[in-house]
Amino acid sequence: MSGTKRDWSGNAKRRDGPRGPQKPVVKNAYTPMFEALRDELDAHHDRRERLVKASRDVTALSKKIIFSLQRVRKIERELPSNIQAEVDSRLAEIAKLLAAMAPEIQGINRYRYARSLMCLEELAEALTFSHYLRTQTLLGPDELASLVDDLVRRGAAPEDAVMADAGDTAGADTSAPPAPPAPTESPTESPTVALTLDDYIYGVFDLTGEMMRFATTSTALTGTLAGGASDGSADEAGDEPPRTILHDMHELGTFFEMLPVPPGNRVQWEKKLAVTRQSVRKVERLGYDRIVRGSERPKGWVPDLDAEDQAPGEEE
Amino acid sequence: MAPPMIDPALFDQLKAKIDEDTIVRKELDQILDNLNTHVSYTQGVLSRIHSTPRSKYATLLSQVEDGIKKETESIGKLSAFASQYPYYKYNYKWTRMVQDAISTVVLCAWLGGLSTESKPGELGRLLTLEQVGEVFNVPVNLKDQDAFHITIEEYLLGLISVVDELSRLAVNAVTLGDAAMAVRISGFIRDLHAGFQVLNLKNDILRKRMDSVKYAVKKVEDVVYDLSLRNLIPQEAQGQGQ
Numbered sequence: 001m002s003g004t005k006r007d008w009s010g011n012a013k014r015r016d017g018p019r020g021p022q023k024p025v026v027k028n029a030y031t032p033m034f035e036a037l038r039d040e041l042d043a044h045h046d047r048r049e050r051l052v053k054a055s056r057d058v059t060a061l062s063k064k065i066i067f068s069l070q071r072v073r074k075i076e077r078e079l080p081s082n083i084q085a086e087v088d089s090r091l092a093e094i095a096k097l098l099a100a101m102a103p104e105i106q107g108i109n110r111y112r113y114a115r116s117l118m119c120l121e122e123l124a125e126a127l128t129f130s131h132y133l134r135t136q137t138l139l140g141p142d143e144l145a146s147l148v149d150d151l152v153r154r155g156a157a158p159e160d161a162v163m164a165d166a167g168d169t170a171g172a173d174t175s176a177p178p179a180p181p182a183p184t185e186s187p188t189e190s191p192t193v194a195l196t197l198d199d200y201i202y203g204v205f206d207l208t209g210e211m212m213r214f215a216t217t218s219t220a221l222t223g224t225l226a227g228g229a230s231d232g233s234a235d236e237a238g239d240e241p242p243r244t245i246l247h248d249m250h251e252l253g254t255f256f257e258m259l260p261v262p263p264g265n266r267v268q269w270e271k272k273l274a275v276t277r278q279s280v281r282k283v284e285r286l287g288y289d290r291i292v293r294g295s296e297r298p299k300g301w302v303p304d305l306d307a308e309d310q311a312p313g314e315e316e
Numbered sequence: 317m318a319p320p321m322i323d324p325a326l327f328d329q330l331k332a333k334i335d336e337d338t339i340v341r342k343e344l345d346q347i348l349d350n351l352n353t354h355v356s357y358t359q360g361v362l363s364r365i366h367s368t369p370r371s372k373y374a375t376l377l378s379q380v381e382d383g384i385k386k387e388t389e390s391i392g393k394l395s396a397f398a399s400q401y402p403y404y405k406y407n408y409k410w411t412r413m414v415q416d417a418i419s420t421v422v423l424c425a426w427l428g429g430l431s432t433e434s435k436p437g438e439l440g441r442l443l444t445l446e447q448v449g450e451v452f453n454v455p456v457n458l459k460d461q462d463a464f465h466i467t468i469e470e471y472l473l474g475l476i477s478v479v480d481e482l483s484r485l486a487v488n489a490v491t492l493g494d495a496a497m498a499v500r501i502s503g504f505i506r507d508l509h510a511g512f513q514v515l516n517l518k519n520d521i522l523r524k525r526m527d528s529v530k531y532a533v534k535k536v537e538d539v540v541y542d543l544s545l546r547n548l549i550p551q552e553a554q555g556q557g558q
Binding site for chain 2: 031252
């Protein structure tokens, strides 16, 4: 009467662990009812465990992507090829994980397991950061959703197709700003991974931290504040001076200050906002330093980021 | 001209979503306030059971049933409203209240209330999850449809509250001279406890609340022990509890 428990790869599990049927079970009128409920609860717990595991992997991979991206030195159309390759291979892994998770988080289960899916916030951070480095714009939630859709589709595709596509996972599709990715052939009704508003908003909150780190490192190493024409070879600089990352940070900071506080999670919001304010100030300081003592700064000097990170509030 | 950092439409898009969320929560709070009133009232009426002899249960239970009707109305409103949104997004706001409502229904039925044409009320009747759903007129344990329903966890947590309440009743029934009731309760709680042991629990709320069941079992068994020691258990009850 009990359902079969399955492990991650779908093989039937023998249920003879330390707990369970070994205990002499007292049978009474209510036992069948409880057995039925137990099977349902087991299915729920197993599903959640699978999701937590996969989610942890996606988080780790997303963090690795962000580390790779932090090795970029300037904003330009194409990421350096070695970094792009690292990002692509990690995205291909993420794609497979997401495709495996997708069927389990459809409909009612999306919010049921929302707390086990924090990885999506991290993924949003990685994807928006990669987008910013290439286009100097903020990726919108709809574009992000279609990127993730695309990942899930790739992950669900047969092995050889994934290999063939892996090369341009991020390169081709994410570089064209809001252009919706053209699905070559859409499998009928394939499950997707839906991002919630929180996944996006909190992902972008974290993006400001990454931008601050990127601004600090790139300014220290190149002597200029990253921006539209920072590489000197920008084609369409126009008349007004190109936008710098400082301007972008200000815009993001203002953006979050103006948004109403979402109900339900005020504390987290306030915390994230405080960190963002701090990041903005750090980049402001960079802009000031560059103007005031620009050439004095020895090339290659990098501020001690860790020390700053560990003492939040030092500037207050 | 390079595109701006942030698409100007994005702000309004996000703000609209956040505002909607705020409004939904406010409306939910109103509905839940209402539900809370009825659940508290019904729980209050039910607590009179501890000072009411069994012969007068019928009057008391009909009052409880009135309370349950009010609860049902509120839950109907909640169900209609909440079903428009992802169920688990807001479920945490009402789950505790729904558990309490479930426990009033289960306890009322166990005491012999809530009789229907097909099932006359009788002492010791345990409503299943499905039957609780019928009382409240809402679906239970939905898996493929994202709408309001009563979950397995809510039902089980409701049962645990009933067990606590019954263990208290066992003591008070004896005080009112109804030793047979204590024996009856002892048997029921013991069976439920065995049922709970069938579950594979994680270290979650259900496991923590479940811990109280074994204390309830012990408490009632002590009562029965006291009674049997002094030969206070009436003949006809002896078969039921042991």
